[in-house]
Amino acid sequence: MxxxxxxxxxxxxxxxxxxxxxxxxxxxxxxxxxxxxxxxxxxxxxxxxxxAAVDHGHWLRQQRLEAYGAMLIVYEEYGRAATVAQLFLERPESGVDDPELGNVASRATAITRVYMKIRLLGPSAVKDKALQLRLKIDEHVESLGVWMEAARSADESAIQAAQSRAQALRGEIAQLYSEFLTVGADVLVTVESSATQVN
CATH class of the missing domain: 1.20.5 (Single alpha-helices involved in coiled-coils or other helix-helix interfaces)
Known part of the structure; x- marks a missing residue:
């Protein structure tokens, strides 16, 4: 080759x-x-x-914080208005009239508005406590109206029964409010810790 x-x-x-x-x-x-x-x-x-999960968690936490904070404010306003109305009712000579009860009712309406926001944001444990609180406040408003009618009619037994019912409801409201705060705080901590774990 x-x-x-x-x-x-x-x-x-x-x-x-x-x-x-x-x-x-x-x-x-x-x-x-x-x-x-x-x-x-x-x-x-x-x-x-x-x-996105972290951002949503932060957004949800912020929205819940605002709604729960709004509940604190309207609850305090309701408490002050209810206290004023009850003080007037305890002193029939002071001439309690519809304006005091109207103020209590408008504060109860504000609680209903805040409840609607909480209902959207959840979670169910907080929604349930907020609903119980709202319903108990509605009962309290009704009991103050019954008390006012009893005071106008000067029926002592009706006054005593209405006063007793209103005071019992205030105790139940305070308990439900405390439970709402506890559950709400737990939810905010849970949302924050789950957002931190994603990071």
Whole structure:
């Protein structure tokens, strides 16, 4: 065999090997790039999802904090108005009239408005306590109206019964309010800790 032919065959085999190696290397590189891109895309989607969960948790916590804070404010306003009305009712000579009870009723309406926001934000444990509190306050408003009617009619036994009922309801309201605060605080802590775990 001639040296030229051997060199030509060797060059041909080398060329085929180089082309084959380049093709295999290119395929491997393309596959590696695709796998890397898919992995990066999955990591990005997970990161975006996790950040959205954290952001939602913070938003929900803030909304609940505002709603629970609003309940504190309207409850205090209701308590002051109810105390004024009860003081007037305990002193029939003071001439208690509808304006005092109207103020109590408007404060009870404010509690209902705040309850509606809490009802939307949840969770169910807080919604349940807020509903119980709202309903008990409605009962208290009614009991003050009964007391006022008894005072107007000067029926001592009716006055005593109405006064006793109103005072018992205030105790029940205070208990429900305390339970609402406890459950609400637990929820806020739980939302905050779950948001922190996602980080």
């Amino acid at each position: 001639d040296e030229g032919v051997v060199a030509l065959v060797t060059a041909g085999v080398g060329l085929i090997g180089a082309i084959g190696g380049a093709a295999i290397g290119g395929i491997a590189a393309a596959r590696g790039a695709r796998i890397g891109a898919e992995t990066a895309a999955r990591a990005t989607v997970k990161q975006v999802h996790d950040q």
